[in-house]
Amino acid sequence: MCLTFQISGLNLSVPLIHVLAFICIKTSITDVSWGRMTSHRKVFEDVVSNALKMPDDNQAINFACTQLECMYQFTTSHSEVKAMCSHAVKKFYEDRRFRGNDHVLRIFQVLIRVSQNMGASGIYEKIEQAGYFKNSLKFHVLWAEAEGDKKNQKKFKEIWTLARQRIPPSKSNVDSAFREVATNKFPEICSWFEDEDPEKTLNIFAPSTKNRRRSSVAFLERAAVPSVPIPPIPSMKTIQFMSKSNPLRAVIVDRDDGYRGISAEEYRVAKTDDLADMDITVMHPIEEEPEMDMETEKEENIESKKMRIYSPVRQPLHPKQDMKAPSPLVAHTSFTSNFYNKAMNAFSETMKVEEVVHSPMDKPSDATYDVQKTPSSTSCTPSASKESFAIFIDEDEEKEDENRVMPPPPPIRPRGLSARPSVTPSAPLHPPPPATFDDDPFDDNEPTVAGFNRGKQDRFLTSTPAIRGFDMDNEEPNFWMDKGSDGGMELDLNLSAIDKDGEGEKNAPSTTTTSSAGSAFARKRKSFGGGVVGDKARSSIGPKGGAPNQEIDNAVLSKEMNCMKIGGDEKINPWDRDIRGAIMSSCSIPVNRHDLAGTIKQPKNGQKMELGGEIYSLDDMIGEGGFAKVFLCTNEKKELLAMKYETPSCEWEVYILEALRKRVRNETVMESLMQVTDAFIYKNCSLILSEYLPMGTLLQSANNNIDPHWSIVVYLGMQMANVLKDVHAANIIHGDAKPDNWMIMEKINEDASIAELLESRNLRLIDWGRAIDMKALGGRSLYGRAGTENFDCIEMMEDRPWTYHPDFYSFCGTVYVLHMKEYMTVSPSLNGRYAPLKMFKRRVTTLALWTEIFDECFNIPEGAPLPSWSLIHEKLKGYFVENMDRSAWKEAVRKFNKSLQA
Numbered sequence: 001m002c003l004t005f006q007i008s009g010l011n012l013s014v015p016l017i018h019v020l021a022f023i024c025i026k027t028s029i030t031d032v033s034w035g036r037m038t039s040h041r042k043v044f045e046d047v048v049s050n051a052l053k054m055p056d057d058n059q060a061i062n063f064a065c066t067q068l069e070c071m072y073q074f075t076t077s078h079s080e081v082k083a084m085c086s087h088a089v090k091k092f093y094e095d096r097r098f099r100g101n102d103h104v105l106r107i108f109q110v111l112i113r114v115s116q117n118m119g120a121s122g123i124y125e126k127i128e129q130a131g132y133f134k135n136s137l138k139f140h141v142l143w144a145e146a147e148g149d150k151k152n153q154k155k156f157k158e159i160w161t162l163a164r165q166r167i168p169p170s171k172s173n174v175d176s177a178f179r180e181v182a183t184n185k186f187p188e189i190c191s192w193f194e195d196e197d198p199e200k201t202l203n204i205f206a207p208s209t210k211n212r213r214r215s216s217v218a219f220l221e222r223a224a225v226p227s228v229p230i231p232p233i234p235s236m237k238t239i240q241f242m243s244k245s246n247p248l249r250a251v252i253v254d255r256d257d258g259y260r261g262i263s264a265e266e267y268r269v270a271k272t273d274d275l276a277d278m279d280i281t282v283m284h285p286i287e288e289e290p291e292m293d294m295e296t297e298k299e300e301n302i303e304s305k306k307m308r309i310y311s312p313v314r315q316p317l318h319p320k321q322d323m324k325a326p327s328p329l330v331a332h333t334s335f336t337s338n339f340y341n342k343a344m345n346a347f348s349e350t351m352k353v354e355e356v357v358h359s360p361m362d363k364p365s366d367a368t369y370d371v372q373k374t375p376s377s378t379s380c381t382p383s384a385s386k387e388s389f390a391i392f393i394d395e396d397e398e399k400e401d402e403n404r405v406m407p408p409p410p411p412i413r414p415r416g417l418s419a420r421p422s423v424t425p426s427a428p429l430h431p432p433p434p435a436t437f438d439d440d441p442f443d444d445n446e447p448t449v450a451g452f453n454r455g456k457q458d459r460f461l462t463s464t465p466a467i468r469g470f471d472m473d474n475e476e477p478n479f480w481m482d483k484g485s486d487g488g489m490e491l492d493l494n495l496s497a498i499d500k501d502g503e504g505e506k507n508a509p510s511t512t513t514t515s516s517a518g519s520a521f522a523r524k525r526k527s528f529g530g531g532v533v534g535d536k537a538r539s540s541i542g543p544k545g546g547a548p549n550q551e552i553d554n555a556v557l558s559k560e561m562n563c564m565k566i567g568g569d570e571k572i573n574p575w576d577r578d579i580r581g582a583i584m585s586s587c588s589i590p591v592n593r594h595d596l597a598g599t600i601k602q603p604k605n606g607q608k609m610e611l612g613g614e615i616y617s618l619d620d621m622i623g624e625g626g627f628a629k630v631f632l633c634t635n636e637k638k639e640l641l642a643m644k645y646e647t648p649s650c651e652w653e654v655y656i657l658e659a660l661r662k663r664v665r666n667e668t669v670m671e672s673l674m675q676v677t678d679a680f681i682y683k684n685c686s687l688i689l690s691e692y693l694p695m696g697t698l699l700q701s702a703n704n705n706i707d708p709h710w711s712i713v714v715y716l717g718m719q720m721a722n723v724l725k726d727v728h729a730a731n732i733i734h735g736d737a738k739p740d741n742w743m744i745m746e747k748i749n750e751d752a753s754i755a756e757l758l759e760s761r762n763l764r765l766i767d768w769g770r771a772i773d774m775k776a777l778g779g780r781s782l783y784g785r786a787g788t789e790n791f792d793c794i795e796m797m798e799d800r801p802w803t804y805h806p807d808f809y810s811f812c813g814t815v816y817v818l819h820m821k822e823y824m825t826v827s828p829s830l831n832g833r834y835a836p837l838k839m840f841k842r843r844v845t846t847l848a849l850w851t852e853i854f855d856e857c858f859n860i861p862e863g864a865p866l867p868s869w870s871l872i873h874e875k876l877k878g879y880f881v882e883n884m885d886r887s888a889w890k891e892a893v894r895k896f897n898k899s900l901q902a
């Protein structure tokens, strides 16, 4: 059936089916003004959910991205595209398979196109905070390019340093890629790369711009060629199809080639750029691909024409278009915009690539995003100004000057069971997100330092990555468990006897006579009934037969460890589950540790739990780290306690704290160390009870105390140095002494004399789950990374042996957070010594003092003695006492005390 139209006197007969199709397309895709955006988005949401069902990861993400980019082409509403990007990122992040998959970056590239205020660099910052692309060279390069576009040289350097730290094993790839960016964006700093590039020593590439570019291609080839098959030349049918819609799109986005890191077109762009600029008098180490080797126009045939479509970066055969015009297609990268511009030249004669023109009707219609205050621009170039699409809004640090006016501290919320940490809008630190995404990943309710205001989740987070640095169970080698032919392992580690079924009674040793920090269980023991294996139980990780009444005897322990033959040439990973198990098995079980048969579910707020015969009410969740949730609970005596629920169970923390208690034997020192009241070890989790500390952590204080006086930081530094000195003297490494693991025990007394102040202990170190017992390990050097973002020491980053080094590093990192409100990153300076990438402002009067201490802690020569905590303490004390100004101190103390939770 046909419909007949009369247009300009001509009768036009159109099949009805075509008319209907036209209406469908018009209404479902292009016309957002008719209120059909929701269905439009719905279609895309279906696309994403279908993509997620695909078995092949790359196929899945490419499918979704292709559709998204297509939608972007046809949709005139930026807010609509943002909503789709948001949805896609959320869904792909939720699925672990896609975290860190470079293809996901394509979604962000679309987002950058429609982000008018935040721009590329803001969005890359946000991706960085999410933490999933830390190993992606492509991410770092794109980010650096975005900063290059803003001519932000400092940030470029920071990103380069980050990339070098993060991307193992060879730095040369990183340097090559960054050199490419620098060549394009900051020609003036290319000399930075002169000494860095190993290739330069081969004298293949003279230090000219051209040749640097070529070494970049060499890098791309190295990185891309093995995994990037050049897409097959399409059939004419495909080309026909493409030219009807948008052939460029297929070239740009239909990348099902399974590349890792570098896309085929990026590769081609870089390569052709080099070819174009290549000095042919120089020997070329790069093998040219035949398809790129097109001599003259004379030789053009159908094949070469096809080739041009798929290698559009070839030198243009047609008059140039305005190369400066911003690319409407792909965002903001030199690779992609080069590609686009060149493609425009290549195709301009045969096809029309239309600029996206926004409908005047284009209005965000969804509450997901703030309504844009500025009208949508017809240009797709990301603007530098802030936009109301606030999800990525970040403070502009660069604008900060010496005389900046500090934003007032956020209101401190009332204390109580439901007290939450204060929100500091300007706080710049952001932990990686939790592993699940209940909320919009582009939520503008940004977390502050270490995750306060973790958006709608309404709970605390710490800076430990939610995804663990490594999986101790699966990834760690069993260094010394090999019972070699030399009969090396004399101690019967007897891990086969690990009581995996919780039948601990079989091997139960007698209880020790050790006391515990007010164990409720001990009080209740007599009246306690069934269900619990009890404190007579052998540890779930324990030796066969046990060792009755065995105190932690250091001499015995050392001897046993020697028998284990730990060390030698082997690299010891101190977090190895078996090593820890063996250490624990050689010791008695503390009286406050109770091993229970069975499993329990994750506790919830408002719940009542019976533990060891006592009822505990869970009042609130007061903290959450990468490993545990911490609840405020009340026992039957109405005492407030902190209950740390950790899964899998962490009896190691109990062991370490008991070891500390026995080794320190000093009440005052112990005040600064977490003490376990009772620990209930289930098969699937542990519940560790300790004193509730209502004043919060140093991190929370840092969030609230925007610009602390130098004296407060020095004073807290002295206290931290003292605590770590005592801990190290007990042969324990804390291993995670970051700001959210320093709890504040009590306010500073502004009227205290200097002598009293020097005696005071206001901090308590918690979270001993990563601690290391150096006594048990015989003081041997260790290897491996703790995996705590920004708190892995330099030795860890460089895969050098270490011992107490992480605590020195974390000490500096914590001081840094107090002053800077951001986490510290370090890099080698020109003299080769490590220093913070961005040091304190000159107006911080203790700059020289801290620079000296940091330098000492970061640059410990291998095999040399460690810095002395006593000397560090003395230096700080000397400065503190000499420069003490009473009235400034009092003012500073008041500000600090006000920053505390309680």
Ligand SMILES: Nc1ncnc2c1ncn2[C@@H]1O[C@H](COP(=O)(O)OP(=O)(O)OP(=O)(O)O)[C@@H](O)[C@H]1O
Residues within 6 Å of the ligand: 460, 462, 463, 464, 465, 622, 623, 624, 625, 626, 627, 628, 629, 630, 642, 644, 690, 691, 692, 693, 694, 697, 736, 740, 741, 743, 766, 767, 768, 769
């Ligand atoms: N005794 C306590 N009193 C009050 N709050 C506490 C207490 N213990 C822990 N918290 C809160 O819970 C948070 C997480 O605790 P903890 O560091 O022990 O957990 P975690 O999962 O081991 O953390 P991380 O991810 O740092 O390893 C702390 O940063 C703190 O805010």
